[in-house]
Amino acid sequence: xxxxxxxxxxxxxxxxxxxxxxxxxxxxxxxINLSGSVFHIDDDAYERLYTYLNxxxxxxxxxxxxxxxxxxxxxxxxEIFAEKIxxxxxxxxxSHVEEVIVIMGTPEAISNEEEEKAxxxxxxxxxxxGRRLYRDPEDKILxxxxxxxxxxxxxxxxxxxxxxxxxxxxxGSSFLAYLILWIVVPKANSTAQRLEMKGEEVNIDxxxxxxxxxxxDVKENFRNYRTSPTYAHGRNGINEVGNTLVQVLKILGTIxxxxxxxxxxxxxxxxxxxxxxxxxxxxxxFGALPFVHGFNFMDFLYTPGSTLSWITIGLALVxxxxxxxxxxxxxxxxxxxxxxxxxxxxxxxxxxxxxxxILLFSGGTTLxxxxxxxxxTNHDKIxxxxxxxxxxxxxxxxxxxxxxxxxPDLNFNHFKVGNLDGKDIxxxxxxxxIERADDSEIELITNKTSRGMNxxxxxxxxENIQFNYLRKDSLISIPTSxxxxxxxxxxxxxxxxxxxxxxxxxLDNSLKSILTDVKNTTDMYDExxxxxYWTMKPEGLVLVNRAIPNVKPLKK
Amino acid sequence: xxxxxxxxxxxKGILEYCILLILSKKPLYASDIIGELKDAQMIVxxxxxxxxxxxxxxxxxxxxxxxxxxxxxxxKYYELSEAGEKFLAELEISxxxxxxxxxxxxxxx
Numbered sequence: 001x002x003x004x005x006x007x008x009x010x011x012x013x014x015x016x017x018x019x020x021x022x023x024x025x026x027x028x029x030x031x032i033n034l035s036g037s038v039f040h041i042d043d044d045a046y047e048r049l050y051t052y053l054n055x056x057x058x059x060x061x062x063x064x065x066x067x068x069x070x071x072x073x074x075x076x077x078x079e080i081f082a083e084k085i086x087x088x089x090x091x092x093x094x095s096h097v098e099e100v101i102v103i104m105g106t107p108e109a110i111s112n113e114e115e116e117k118a119x120x121x122x123x124x125x126x127x128x129x130g131r132r133l134y135r136d137p138e139d140k141i142l143x144x145x146x147x148x149x150x151x152x153x154x155x156x157x158x159x160x161x162x163x164x165x166x167x168x169x170x171x172g173s174s175f176l177a178y179l180i181l182w183i184v185v186p187k188a189n190s191t192a193q194r195l196e197m198k199g200e201e202v203n204i205d206x207x208x209x210x211x212x213x214x215x216x217d218v219k220e221n222f223r224n225y226r227t228s229p230t231y232a233h234g235r236n237g238i239n240e241v242g243n244t245l246v247q248v249l250k251i252l253g254t255i256x257x258x259x260x261x262x263x264x265x266x267x268x269x270x271x272x273x274x275x276x277x278x279x280x281x282x283x284x285x286f287g288a289l290p291f292v293h294g295f296n297f298m299d300f301l302y303t304p305g306s307t308l309s310w311i312t313i314g315l316a317l318v319x320x321x322x323x324x325x326x327x328x329x330x331x332x333x334x335x336x337x338x339x340x341x342x343x344x345x346x347x348x349x350x351x352x353x354x355x356x357x358i359l360l361f362s363g364g365t366t367l368x369x370x371x372x373x374x375x376x377t378n379h380d381k382i383x384x385x386x387x388x389x390x391x392x393x394x395x396x397x398x399x400x401x402x403x404x405x406x407x408p409d410l411n412f413n414h415f416k417v418g419n420l421d422g423k424d425i426x427x428x429x430x431x432x433x434i435e436r437a438d439d440s441e442i443e444l445i446t447n448k449t450s451r452g453m454n455x456x457x458x459x460x461x462x463e464n465i466q467f468n469y470l471r472k473d474s475l476i477s478i479p480t481s482x483x484x485x486x487x488x489x490x491x492x493x494x495x496x497x498x499x500x501x502x503x504x505x506x507l508d509n510s511l512k513s514i515l516t517d518v519k520n521t522t523d524m525y526d527e528x529x530x531x532x533y534w535t536m537k538p539e540g541l542v543l544v545n546r547a548i549p550n551v552k553p554l555k556k
Numbered sequence: 557x558x559x560x561x562x563x564x565x566x567x568k569g570i571l572e573y574c575i576l577l578i579l580s581k582k583p584l585y586a587s588d589i590i591g592e593l594k595d596a597q598m599i600v601x602x603x604x605x606x607x608x609x610x611x612x613x614x615x616x617x618x619x620x621x622x623x624x625x626x627x628x629x630x631x632k633y634y635e636l637s638e639a640g641e642k643f644l645a646e647l648e649i650s651x652x653x654x655x656x657x658x659x660x661x662x663x664x665x
Contacts, residue, residue: 036629056603065610072606075629076586105601 029091035078039085041092046099049077052106059107061196072102133335134188134197135181143182151197152335176272183344184328186337256337261333268326275319289331296528310362317355321348370451370489375459380444386474388533389503391432392551393510394470394477406481414492415484427483430467430493431516434505436536437498444469444476445496451489453543467493470554477554480514504535504544508551568596573651574598575608576636576644579641583635585623609634617643 041049045349056073060066065160077100081092089096133152137142144162167174188197268474325348331337336405405418406427416427437443448465452458464485470477476497494516499505507530515526520534520541531548534541571593578584578592586605593599612618617640622630636644 015589060607063608065614067656069606069610072609072632073603074584075632076590076606079587082565103602105603107603110603110607 007472034081035075037078037082039078039081040255041097042094045092045094045097048094049100052097052101055107056104056110059110061198064439077104107397130518131198132196133185133337134193135185136197137189144187145178145181145185147182148185148188148197174479180324180327180331184337185335195517209211220287244547257333257336261330264326264330265334266330267305268323268330272320272323272327275316311357311366314355314358316364317351318359321352324348369453370553371453372455372458373449373451373490374455374462375449376459377448378446379444381441382444382471383441384474388474389499389505390475390496390508390549391505391506391511392475392477392550392553393514394479395510395553414490415488416481426488428465428467428482428484428491428493430479430482430495430514432478432511432514432518433494433496433516434518434541435496435498436538436540437500440500442500442503443498445498446473446493447496448491448493450491459484461487461489461491465491465493467495472554475551475554478511478514480510499536499541501536501538504533505532505541506533506549506551510553561625570651571598571604571608572612573644573647575605575612576640576647579634579636580641580644583621585631585633587631589634611638612640616640 011256029040030043030046032039032041032046053070057066057070060069080100080103081096084092084096131152134148134158136147136151137144139147139157141161146160147157149155149160153160164178167177186193188194233261405420405425406416407419414429416429418427420427446467446469448460448462448467450461450465452461465482467479467482469479479493482493497505509530512527514528514531518526518529518541518542520529521537521539522543524543533544533546535544536542574596576590576594578589584592586609589609590599590602590605593605599605609618613620613634617637619637620632620634620636623633625631
């Protein structure tokens with residue numbers, strides 16, 4: 001029957017009427033099989049039902065029990081629909097579906113009526129693909145981390161356990177990883193969490209499926225918005241658009257979190273390993289790492305006996321804890337773990353503060369060891385009739401050629417690092433300066449400088465520096481390196497040679513490394529001044545051309 | 557404190573007992589159980605019942621069999637198992653105790 005239009009119907013909005021006709025009288029229908037019964041259902045009703053069943057499925061999870069529950073619910077819906085058909089309904093429409101949803105209840109209504117078995121906060125989080133990382137308290141050896149990982153990646157936990165144990169013996173880093181996971185991954189306490197833990201496998205299929213579901217929600221929201229009165233009024237629509245936007249953003253956010261989380265995790269883990277390697281380089285676990293040099297400067301800061309280095313512990317805490325937090329943040333982002341563990345926060349905060357106190361205290365103590373500086377000076381005037389003084393290096397220092405054991409990679413200002421019998425030693429590099437004497441005598445001034453807790457201790461430290469030249473007639477042999485004692489207190493040594501005007505010196509090639517700021521009239525660099533004769537004139541050292549002699553260093 | 561919430565909590569606590577009680581008379585299928593529970597105003601939405609039935613079944617208190625129906629697909633008929641009957645007996649005692657306890661509190665001067 002064609003609906004007649006009475007004149008009183010005018011004026012009406014033709015556009016609106018058209019839409020109405022489209023919606024009311026010309027709808028696509030689908031044929032569905034719901035729990036073994038066939039129904040004709042309107043397109044929009046189908047989508048509503050589909051979304052509802054999806055929500056229900058996600059609410060209950062996806063293990064065997066959940067499947068059964070959802071099947072029962074579907075059977076019941078099918079029964080309600082069959083009743084409608086019996087009463088003369090031909091096509092299931094949206095109002096029938098809405099009615100069914102009211103009868104069966106939305107997931108929220110169901111969880112309100114369910115017994116308190118879900119998470120204690122009553123909140124439920126749904127994860128992309130339905131599976132979340134939990135620790136499994138029912139299958140655990142320590143914290144249930146391995147079995148949780150097993151569930152997450154669908155691997156037998158035994159394999160993961162073996163993997164962890166092997167890694168532990170291979171370097172110990174897995175122990176750290178286990179601890180971190182133990183702390184950060186929540187335990188699957190409630191049924192809902194256990195369902196999520198064993199939930200739908202995460203793969204491309206399930207991810208694309210869940211994205212489709214999310215998109216379905218978005219579409220639905222959008223449709224609701226279009227048919228809602230707010231659309232017509234064009235007011236208060238911001239909320240609806242907002243909801244749709246929120247869902248789109250949620251999908252993007254999920255992807256973004258993983259993209260950000262992975263570098264967090266990697267950077268944090270690498271930095272933590274490097275930190276530990278640097279701090280505990282002397283221990284063998286990290287010494288094997290190729291990119292970390294096995295030199296621990298910390299060892300040289302402490303007086304012998306205080307082997308347990310508090311500074312190391314302090315540094316480990318103060319730098320390590322932010323790195324651990326970075327790793328935790330990464331893991332949380334990647335696995336979308338939502339925990340708000342206040343205890344953990346205060347533990348980390350407390351440890352961090354303890355670290356700072358340790359640093360302040362032990363740093364203060366150690367700094368105190370550097371508070372005073374003293375120089376011990378030794379003047380030695382020599383009288384020689386010789387016109388030319390020969391200067392060369394003192395080799396070997398009797399027993400040990402220090403330069404041969406120097407590590408070329410570790411070069412500090414006044415010292416180098418050498419390796420002697422598997423132990424690091426510090427090798428001091430002296431300075432050799434040459435100046436014009438004010439009188440007619442050659443003067444050798446040795447300066448040994450050191451820091452210490454007080455002046456006497458600084459003096460003792462300075463006197464302990466083994467830096468002594470040898471002289472025989474006109475030949476002076478100067479050590480180009482000296483071994484520093486076990487405790488580094490910024491020891492330095494230098495030798496100043498004052499040459500009277502008129503005398504000539506020969507600088508042997510072996511002195512290249514210790515010549516420091518030697519002024520000369522040709523403005524030659526220190527390292528270029530060797531293998532040459534220089535005559536002291538009132539204006540400074542003047543280059544003299546003479547045959548290069550064969551200088552042999554003095555030996556003790 | 558929310559009054560509706562408190563009421564809901566009370567009902568939740570005895571929902572299991574109610575289901576067992578309903579099934580103790582004769583085997584029923586889900587819709588029948590729902591009907592009785594709704595009449596007694598024990599549940600509002602039907603979706604609540606199914607997880608409970610599944611859990612009771614998995615715990616061994618209920619069993620079910622499929623029965624052909626005149627209209628539509630076969631139905632699941634639930635009935636009490638032996639363990640279920642023992643469980644129900646326990647709950648009966650517990651309920652009686654509760655009633656007595658409440659009665660005492662109410663009549664206390």
